[in-house]
Amino acid sequence: MPVRLRKxxxxxxxxxxxxxxxxxxxxxxxxxxxxxxPLMHLAYFFLTGLLWIVPAMFIIRWMIGKPQDEA
Incomplete structure (x- = not known):
């Protein structure tokens, strides 16, 4: 798949x-x-505000892909 399409x-x-x-x-x-x-709200939104990073990390890792010389 071309890099531009993947991104x-x-x-x-x-x-x-x-x-x-x-x-x-x-x-x-x-x-x-x-x-x-309010402390429970703060804790909940702090945790959920950070949890989206995990699936985003996998998407970004897929977008980068393998370098052309290793493929």
């Missing part, structure tokens, strides 16, 4: 990941944390 697909996947993840994490927060205190 284009990866960019679309990253944007979709961020949008879907933000909607899901906010929906879960509204449903589960309605009566929790």
């Amino acid at each position: 284009f697909i990866g960019m679309i996947a990253l944007v979709a990941l961020v949008v879907v993840y933000a909607i899901l994490s906010t929906a879960i927060a509204v449903a589960q944390l309605a009566e929790s205190g």
Whole structure:
């Protein structure tokens, strides 16, 4: 697969990941944390704010691919 196409697909996947993840994490927060205190909200949004990095890391690693001399 050409590098430009791989990066284009990866960019679309990253944007979709961020949008879907933000909607899901906010929906879960509204449903589960309605009566929790502010520290619980802070901890939840801190954790979910960092967790999206894991799938994004795999998408970015796929986008980079293997160098041409190793393929």
